[in-house]
Amino acid sequence: MDKEAVQMASVGLIANAGDAFSHFRAAVDRAREGAFDEAEAELDAGRGGIAEAHKAQIDLLACEARGEDLELTLLLVHAQDHLMNAMTFESVAQEFVELYRGRRGEGVS
Structure with a gap:
């Protein structure tokens, strides 16, 4: 994979992971407001962004794995950082949604 292809994959990772993180943040906001259906929709949208980012990572x-040389760039490291942060925040956002749901007596799934 040439440098340009690695850069494009990195940008794809950043864009999709950033989008996912934004959806997870919105899920927490919607849950705080008591809009649990919207919160779940945001979580689902975020998971879609993670899935797209994983495609670029894979x-x-x-x-x-095929033995091709990949140039390790700061952009690629930055992209991986974005993905890992989004993946971590997914579980935190899910937990917040469940906590807010429980506070409002909606039941915890």
């Missing part, structure tokens, strides 16, 4: 991993 492409990179597959290239490396």
Whole structure:
């Protein structure tokens, strides 16, 4: 995979992970307001962003597994950081949604 392809994959990771993080943040906001259906929709949208980011990551991993040289750039490291932060925040957002739901007597699933 050439440098330009790695850069494009990195940008895809950043964009999708950032989008996912935004949806997870919105899920917490909607739950705080008591809008649990909207919160669940935001969580689902965020998970879609994570899935798209994983596709770019898997492409990179597959290239490396095939023995292709991948240039490790700061952009790629930054992209991985975005993905890991979004994945971590997914579980935190889910927990907040459940906590807010429980506070309002909606029952915890």
